[in-house]
Amino acid sequence: MPDVHAAPTATQQRLKGVFSPVLTPFNADLSPDPDRFAKHCRWLIDQEVGLAVFGTNSEANSLGVAEKRKLLDSLLKAGIPAPRLMPGTGTCAIPETIELTRAAVQAGCGGVLMLPPFYYKGVSDEGLYRNFAEIIERVGEPRLRVYLYHIPPVAQVPITLGLVERLLKKYPGSIAGMKDSGGDWNNTKAFLDAYAKNGFDVFPGAETFLLQGMRNGGAGCISATANTNPGPIARLFETWQAADADTQQARLDEIRTTFAKYPMIPALKAAIAHYGGDAAWAKVRPPLVELTPEQNGGLIADLDARGFTMPGLRV
């Protein structure tokens, strides 16, 4: 058995910067479209944005295990560099989380973003600890880097400070950090204060907290709107100590707020469909629904009015 308990070595890569939970394009028959997916990934990488494929905004939980494995393979075959990938691999069922996690590690992905099991509510930290411990032990890969995914508005099952403390103590080499999509800066700050000094990398779940995060030892951010506004978000990560950082943050917030007036996933897809000149991108899988024509018109008018563009998207 490989020793999955060891502390990380100095040579191990740490994921840093801005990541996008990459939107998943669908064909008219609702099957995933690997070519549009790879093209979008390439556009994001070209703007220094990493690929948190199979996240909430990727409609990943509307995809089956086999679909996710096939899409990951298709990205690698298309030449997307595995170290830039942080696939979501957390499901409700331990065997499926193990399958997806092992596939990601063996493909050389830089890390995995792992939801807690999210069907049962009100579960204990002891139960969640056992869940993650079982997965880490059974994947049995020293290369595994787990980013815990805290998104209580959706999963309804939180990642607590106490859980992270127990996991970090037992698996310092495997527990690499977290994404905090709770939308509560005080919670993000509590994790930064407690564990950033131990090399536990905290990614706020939106660029809203990118600058605050960086000023408090954060690692970047993982944000839905990095699908549509990647360049400016990545620039703030690179230049957060520059004099204009607060101005940059305000501009990012303006664009984010515009998208947030609409259902986020359909709105992001609608923007890619419009600014990329590719109507097929608007498709979502049930239980989500596309924007209405009225919403679509409103979103584009709002974005145009703010001078929003997606340079290089239309090829």
Place this chain on the structure above:
Amino acid sequence: MPDVHAAPTATQQRLKGVFSPVLTPFNADLSPDPDRFAKHCRWLIDQEVGLAVFGTNSEANSLGVAEKRKLLDSLLKAGIPAPRLMPGTGTCAIPETIELTRAAVQAGCGGVLMLPPFYYKGVSDEGLYRNFAEIIERVGEPRLRVYLYHIPPVAQVPITLGLVERLLKKYPGSIAGMKDSGGDWNNTKAFLDAYAKNGFDVFPGAETFLLQGMRNGGAGCISATANTNPGPIARLFETWQAADADTQQARLDEIRTTFAKYPMIPALKAAIAHYGGDAAWAKVRPPLVELTPEQNGGLIADLDARGFTMPGLRV
């Protein structure tokens, strides 16, 4: 394409009575135990309780798709009659729900109990309609009988009157009924009043509402505690018009309330472990945890004090 829109014919079987969301026994390594599973199913059938395998209390969402398919096959091989089965087949992802549903129908199961996709919250009835329609159309089996699963405390995604109305109108032959685990009698009554006359079978999600349900056109109940108290619950279903029906209901409530003082799934398993003399039954899969020794002692003492037994379980 088979016509999945047709109304049901008079010869089609309707599931009625008391069903148990059958607990899933696990081995020490957390793998499912098909032999204990089949034995428990046989014990339930012998007491006139049907098998809603792969429900919430079955820890079904902690099982992978492959595990569920294998367990279903093992039950059929063990001689469990398929018409007595109502497997849970609803997952977050349409392709996996289709796979499980098709397997159940092709095996001859009496119906399937279908959760809505439960990861995304606040989704619209339009999105849920598209989800169920897509599944029914793609399964494409006239024999399919879907029981919609309303369990807002856990899934957090409700089945509404409006959704049922749209589905019944389009798929009168496929939409057979629902399980209402909301715990709100007024909601159950609203569905009974609206659709029971159309042959839409409403199963309250606990025996708590068995008698009220039967008095208002209900079809029985699907209840966690039918795993441990099957005989008396089935007897009330058979004799709900008898003079002692209210007394029977009060006795069922007493036992149910005793279990409900503890975490339900571990408590039910602990009772089977104790009264069946089979300690291995107590095992649960993370994120759940077993009862503490104190809880276990309290539960058994409480049940003993109420004269609770599980006749025929210990072989």
